[in-house]
Amino acid sequence: RKISTEFGAPDLVFTGKQTIDGDTAQVGPGIAK
Incomplete structure (x- = not known):
């Protein structure tokens, strides 16, 4: 979650x-969503 706040949501995990x-x-x- 820290990564998504700094760089945005990932497209692929x-x-x-x-x-x-x-x-x-x-x-x-x-x-998965």
Whole structure:
């Protein structure tokens, strides 16, 4: 959020393919609008 206040909202956000804590794949959908 600090980045968006300084530079504006990002057009594209890259997330990782896998996590190390369970492979739940919830980060992408969790930050999507």
